Amino acid sequence: MENGKVERKDELESILQNFARLANGLIPAFHAIQNSYGYIPKERLPEIARAFNLSQADVYGVLTFYHDFRLEPVGRHVVSVCRAEACQANGSAAVIDHLRRKLGVDFGKTTADGEVTLLPTYCFGNCACGPSVAVDGKLYGRMSAQRLERILRGMGASA
Amino acid sequence: MKVYVPRDFSACALGADEVARAIEREAKRRGIALDVVRNGSRGLYWLEPLVEVERNGERVAYGPVAEEGVEGLFDAEFLEGKEHPVRLGNPEEIPYLRRQKRLVFRRIGKNDPLSLDQYRKEGGFAGLARALTLSPQQIVEEVTKSGLRGRGGAGFPTGIKWKTTLQAVDDQKYIVCNADEGDSGTFSDRMVIEGDPFLLIEGMIIAGLAVGATEGYVYLRSEYPLARQIFEEALERARAGGYLGKDILGSGKSFVLNLFVGAGAYVCGEETSLLESLEGKRGMIRPRPPLPAIHGLWQKPTVVNNVITLASVPVILADGAEAYARLGVGRSKGTLPVQLSGNLRNPGLVEVPFGVTLEELLFEYGGGTASGRPLKAIQIGGPLGPYLPPSLFHVTLDYEELAKVRGIVGHGGIVAFDDTVNLGEMARYAMEFCAEESCGKCTPCRIGSTRGMELMDRILSGKKSPGSIELLVDLCDVMINASLCGLGGMTPFPVLSGLRHFPEDFGYAKEEVEPLLQKM
Numbered sequence: 001m002e003n004g005k006v007e008r009k010d011e012l013e014s015i016l017q018n019f020a021r022l023a024n025g026l027i028p029a030f031h032a033i034q035n036s037y038g039y040i041p042k043e044r045l046p047e048i049a050r051a052f053n054l055s056q057a058d059v060y061g062v063l064t065f066y067h068d069f070r071l072e073p074v075g076r077h078v079v080s081v082c083r084a085e086a087c088q089a090n091g092s093a094a095v096i097d098h099l100r101r102k103l104g105v106d107f108g109k110t111t112a113d114g115e116v117t118l119l120p121t122y123c124f125g126n127c128a129c130g131p132s133v134a135v136d137g138k139l140y141g142r143m144s145a146q147r148l149e150r151i152l153r154g155m156g157a158s159a
Numbered sequence: 160m161k162v163y164v165p166r167d168f169s170a171c172a173l174g175a176d177e178v179a180r181a182i183e184r185e186a187k188r189r190g191i192a193l194d195v196v197r198n199g200s201r202g203l204y205w206l207e208p209l210v211e212v213e214r215n216g217e218r219v220a221y222g223p224v225a226e227e228g229v230e231g232l233f234d235a236e237f238l239e240g241k242e243h244p245v246r247l248g249n250p251e252e253i254p255y256l257r258r259q260k261r262l263v264f265r266r267i268g269k270n271d272p273l274s275l276d277q278y279r280k281e282g283g284f285a286g287l288a289r290a291l292t293l294s295p296q297q298i299v300e301e302v303t304k305s306g307l308r309g310r311g312g313a314g315f316p317t318g319i320k321w322k323t324t325l326q327a328v329d330d331q332k333y334i335v336c337n338a339d340e341g342d343s344g345t346f347s348d349r350m351v352i353e354g355d356p357f358l359l360i361e362g363m364i365i366a367g368l369a370v371g372a373t374e375g376y377v378y379l380r381s382e383y384p385l386a387r388q389i390f391e392e393a394l395e396r397a398r399a400g401g402y403l404g405k406d407i408l409g410s411g412k413s414f415v416l417n418l419f420v421g422a423g424a425y426v427c428g429e430e431t432s433l434l435e436s437l438e439g440k441r442g443m444i445r446p447r448p449p450l451p452a453i454h455g456l457w458q459k460p461t462v463v464n465n466v467i468t469l470a471s472v473p474v475i476l477a478d479g480a481e482a483y484a485r486l487g488v489g490r491s492k493g494t495l496p497v498q499l500s501g502n503l504r505n506p507g508l509v510e511v512p513f514g515v516t517l518e519e520l521l522f523e524y525g526g527g528t529a530s531g532r533p534l535k536a537i538q539i540g541g542p543l544g545p546y547l548p549p550s551l552f553h554v555t556l557d558y559e560e561l562a563k564v565r566g567i568v569g570h571g572g573i574v575a576f577d578d579t580v581n582l583g584e585m586a587r588y589a590m591e592f593c594a595e596e597s598c599g600k601c602t603p604c605r606i607g608s609t610r611g612m613e614l615m616d617r618i619l620s621g622k623k624s625p626g627s628i629e630l631l632v633d634l635c636d637v638m639i640n641a642s643l644c645g646l647g648g649m650t651p652f653p654v655l656s657g658l659r660h661f662p663e664d665f666g667y668a669k670e671e672v673e674p675l676l677q678k679m
């Protein structure tokens with residue numbers, strides 16, 4: 001076992017204990033780990049591989065196949081914007097332009113102060129009420145640049 | 160006194176939770192005793208949050224309601240059904256809803272979707288009860304006779320798929336529900352899972368009885384957290400109620416059902432990629448044959464069906480195959496829950512028999528564009544579906560009729576665009592989406608989509624560089640013919656349809672592109 005971060009190790013260990021029993025437990029385990037840690041800690045991959053009886057390459061391969069999983073921590077707030085067609089038809093471009101300009105980052109990046117991470121999403125199933133933006137997991141419909149700015153300010157985010 | 164406020168992902172995105180809390184708060188403040196029931200959405204999305212009051216068994220709807228408007232509703236005595244600028248009267252009499260033919264959606268939006276009692280009261284489990292009196296062959300026969308075709312995209316006859324799995328001999332078979340709903344512009348799967356989860360569970364139990372499968376999975380996309388929450392609760396209640404697990408309702412039959420949450424990959428909606436993912440692996444497309452119906456999950460015979468396909472089954476069993484097959488036209492039987500979205504005044508869920516025209520859907524239901532500008536194009540059948548111009552809006556919703564104009568039914572999504580859209584840019588977006596989501600297994604899709612993006616950039620820069628359109632068409636040709644799955648194979652549809660119907664958006668005249676498109 002590796003050194004340090006004792007309390008963290010327990011959490012990840014219990015997740016592995018829960019899911020490694022399942023033949024298809026790796027993806028649920030990644031979800032659970034990311035839920036607790038905010039990302040998948042790279043240095044723990046050997047342990048995860050061992051628990052599932054897989055090679056590290058296999059585990060890494062699964063992890064990187066899916067858009068949901070991250071190997072790096074995100075900012076204090078996560079803003080996910082729908083880039084798909086129905087939201088485009090309702091003017092999502094203006095919302096996206098505004099966000100990129102205000103935050104000064106592109107999709108997949110976190111602002112320099114570590115406040116906000118901007119992520120793309122391809123449809124929330126909210127297509128009848130777009131443009132769609134999720135802030136820290138809460139979905140908002142009929143979004144405009146102004147409303148988004150109010151929401152971000154309300155969260156104390158630097159937008 | 161009951162007040163209904165939808166607990167639906169979109170309604171909540173428009174503040175339904177806040178409205179529900181405000182109603183409870185305000186009632187308390189005024190000393191009024193009332194129950195706030197969280198129903199599903201009726202799918203009249205421009206009216207959400209849609210609040211309904213029930214008095215003497217009659218409903219009166221108000222919408223859209225904002226949190227800030229709740230006090231005013233109380234002041235106007237909405238609990239007595241009184242006048243108010245957002246009063247809509249009896250929701251079932253709203254023409255948008257009244258004119259539909261709701262079979263799959265017959266219950267959705269009316270009551271608490273998590274009440275087993277309510278589900279039974281409204282005809283739930285009648286299909287299962289009948290299925291339990293039939294042999295597997297008889298159930299499959301009934302589904303075959305109904306003419307039901309898969310609603311996930313390919314439109315494959317469900318009865319034939321089931322028959323293949325029924326005839327496969329194995330100690331274990333599976334039912335897998337495809338709830339990946341990756342197509343942009345679609346949300347009917349989400350609405351069923353959030354608004355009538357027992358219907359899907361019932362459909363899957365029946366499928367299990369039909370093919371001899373005792374275990375099932377629902378593969379739900381991770382972008383639907385509310386659906387996940389509701390479905391987990393529904394599973395627990397169905398187990399407690401004796402509908403899942405061993406010895407269903409004392410019949411001696413078993414069916415175990417599990418939920419599996421995906422991780423953000425469009426390609427995992429393709430059934431073989433989904434099965435790989437469900438086994439815990441990268442979602443790489445499997446070559447076929449073998450068919451999943453024979454070698455599916457863990458190589459066992461597996462029925463993979465879309466949510467709406469499975470949710471149609473209880474209706475077919477309860478009402479009979481003939482009643483279902485009587486609806487629709489040609490080889491497109493029954494109803495389709497159409498999802499209207501994009502730039503429309505009245506976006507929402509419209510379940511109608513096949514055979515309506517696109518015109519009717521877009522204007523009589525959809526109400527034309529929300530912006531008030533001319534409707535320039537629709538994309539039908541998801542992100543891999545073509546863009547169609549108004550000159551084709553007379554075409555009917557029908558697998559074969561749409562195919563004649565290179566259209567697809569897909570999962571029933573229709574996205575409308577006004578005249579500010581540029582189809583060249585949408586073509587570029589289609590290529591970008593494909594590049595982003597490609598599983599990487601084959602070259603035409605993996606490399607082709609990136610090349611396609613570069614080509615579109617060149618074309619859109621306005622400098623008619625010689626040969627770029629020819630290259631684009633050739634590239635599409637290769638992608639269509641040499642890709643292993645529909646992602647690479649269908650991405651050319653939005654691209655070529657844009658070029659065919661809106662060449663000016665690519666900087667070309669009709670005469671310039673027509674000869675090139677002839678072979679396609």
Ligand SMILES: Cc1cc2nc3c(=O)[nH]c(=O)nc-3n(C[C@H](O)[C@H](O)[C@H](O)COP(=O)(O)O)c2cc1C
Nearest residue numbers: 309310311337339340341428429430464465468645
């Ligand atoms: C790239 C791609 C994505 C797909 N995504 C979905 C999806 O999200 N949901 C779905 O039900 N079917 C999807 N399909 C279709 C499935 O492969 C399969 O045909 C379907 O699940 C079969 O169920 P059905 O017969 O009930 O339609 C997709 C197909 C392709 C090629």
Ligand code: SF4
Nearest residue numbers: 598600601604644647
């Ligand atoms: S067409 Fe694209 S998504 Fe489909 S198998 Fe090939 S690379 Fe994968």
Ligand code: FES
Nearest residue numbers: 082087124126127
């Ligand atoms: S297209 Fe944006 S939510 Fe569906």
Ligand code: FES
Nearest residue numbers: 600601602603641
């Ligand atoms: S691997 Fe070469 S075309 Fe698919």
